Amino acid sequence: MxxxxxxxxxxxxxxxxxxxxxxxxxxxxxxxxxxxxxxxxxxxxxxxxxxxxxxxxxxxxxxxxxxxxxxxxxxxxxxxxxEQQQVEHHMRSMALEDEVTSKERFLFFCRVTNELSPQVKKCFILKKVYGLSQKEIAAKMELSESTVEKHIAKGLLHVHRAMKSHDVQPQAYSPTTEFTAKEVNK
Structure with a gap:
């Protein structure tokens, strides 16, 4: 040692x-x-x-x-x-899938909306896409607020039923506002 x-x-x-x-x-x-x-x-x-x-x-x-x-x-x-690169790639893939799904939903929304009568469609689009109030729509289209309200309700009900029958999430087609069950039942 x-x-x-x-x-x-x-x-x-x-x-x-x-x-x-x-x-x-x-x-x-x-x-x-x-x-x-x-x-x-x-x-x-x-x-x-x-x-x-x-x-x-x-x-x-x-x-x-x-x-x-x-x-x-x-x-x-x-x-x-x-690992970070794999996560980033996965996130990009998910974002792309979300974007494609969102576009598909929007196209479906457009097709369903196009099935509405011209006056109902115009009221519905002015409300849901452009976010105008019922009063503004009534003035623009020279209709009563009650008629505008009924047209929007018809549009909501039609779109809601079509989306539901095709398992499409309702909030995906309402660009500026989401409708409630109360609005659908009007």
Missing amino acids: TDQTGVITAFTEISSKLRRFVSRIVSPDDVEDIVQETFIKSYEADLKQNIEYTHSYMLKTAKHLALNHIAKWDNKYKESLD
């Missing part, structure tokens, strides 16, 4: 040099860990065999530990980057 005081003395003499050396390879937060691990590895190696050139051995050990640390970090970072 060898005398480990040589490793301890050598480490004390070279520790500041090891810190500077390692700091050129790893981040400042990791320097102390690498230096301490260098001491432990050198001490364990000296227990098994006498290290003739302790300073060189410690510098080489520190270099290898620092490079291994960087390699592990690179692999970890690369894996997390790959």
